[in-house]
Amino acid sequence: MKFSSRTTTWTVALLSVVVMTTASACGGGSGGDPAENGKVSIVFAYWGSDARQKLTEEVIKKFEAKNPTIDVEGDFSSWDSYYEKIATKVAANDAPDVMSIEIRGLSEYAGRGALADLSGKVPAADLDQQVLASGQIKGKQYAVPTGVNAFSMVANPAALEKAKKELPEDTSWTWDQWAGLAKEISATGSGVTGAEYNFNPAFLQIYAAQRGEKFYDGNKIGMSAETVKSWWAIHQKLIETKGSPDAAKSAEIGSTGPEQSLLGTNAGAMGMWWSNQLNALTKSSGQEMTLLRMPKAEGATTGGMFLQPAMFYTASAKSEHPAEAAKLIDFLVNDPDAAATLLSDRGLPTNAKVLAAVKDKLPAVDQKTLTFIEEVKSELSPIQAPPKGALEMEDILQRNSEEVLFGKATPDAAAQKFLSEANAAIAG
Structure with a gap:
């Protein structure tokens, strides 16, 4: 959501x-x-x-x-x-x-x-x-x-078929492979964009777990600045290779729900959503959608996905x-x-x-x-309620992410600013 x-x-x-x-x-x-x-x-x-x-x-x-x-x-x-x-x-x-x-x-x-x-x-x-x-x-x-649901990758098989691409093998694919596939789909001229990204903290939580880090570690952020910058690099790569819309268009799409998303309007092939939103995406697009595991970071020993109410x-x-x-x-x-x-x-x-x-x-x-x-339940990690202040986290994450993607801040400066603001929000 x-x-x-x-x-x-x-x-x-x-x-x-x-x-x-x-x-x-x-x-x-x-x-x-x-x-x-x-x-x-x-x-x-x-x-x-x-x-x-x-x-x-x-x-x-x-x-x-x-x-x-x-x-x-x-x-x-x-x-x-x-x-x-x-x-x-x-x-x-x-x-x-x-x-x-x-x-x-x-x-x-x-x-x-x-x-x-x-x-x-x-x-x-x-x-x-x-x-x-x-x-x-x-x-x-x-x-x-x-x-219950799980934050997952959703794909439109018809869009991939139109671009003459196959569904990925989701038990082993990486973020680089996902971004590469998105680039190839966008470049086919089929009228479909390869992927859409978003700043849902669940995405970053999964990515951090793949790198052996926690989003929350008690009343502080458990992620390193390097992990946050590496996560932003995925978004930057998608934009640079046209695997996703540019930062402005992505921000516009990101403020809407599944019905107005690229997947929901048949304008995209892949996107990240909660599994219980598959119904809304299917109804709005009129297409059959497929749930996939999230890609992994290179060398990751865990997928990082979790089962959440x-x-x-x-x-x-x-x-x-x-x-x-x-x-x-x-x-x-x-x-x-x-x-x-x-x-x-x-x-x-x-x-x-x-x-x-x-x-x-x-x-x-x-x-x-x-x-x-x-199918994936045995791979999903348990989830605990985050600390007080977590309500502010998406605003903090999105604001700093957009500063990076719009070129208003360097990843180094934005990562330190994000960690400082996030830690302050949950300190009490």
């Missing part, structure tokens, strides 16, 4: 959450006392597309049918406005009872007392325990994964209806009826029994995603 620059706003707004300790609890957005009809009302906040909103409304109706004493108000927002709105509500002590968040925000929210500990409140025995652990901070289960369900620590909030989360992750509606929209289910129950109902593109995840 492409992340929004509004995450900085979220971080700033969250700083005011500390005032909650001096304010009276006012009900986690649930409206306080039960409604006049005797029902309890809770609020469920989430972001996404119109398609996700429709699916979520359907799954809420199913939950209410099974739990007639609970009304759920869906609080839907677009991606661009979601975090700013949630941060404001949390800071005002009026957080939704159930909130969707991504892994970058988990430490921030949990560390400021905004989230309830769900340990023992949401049944978790059938969930993937490795993935479940990613929702823990200091031994407490503050978040439950909605589903698509997002989390969390409950407000201030909710006046914690049992009902936990019951909704339980339904969303453990009930086959919920999974039959949501399918892979929030990642493939982490509940093995639920996944088995809906596996045959998954559309062909989701079956492809499942097959890929199962």
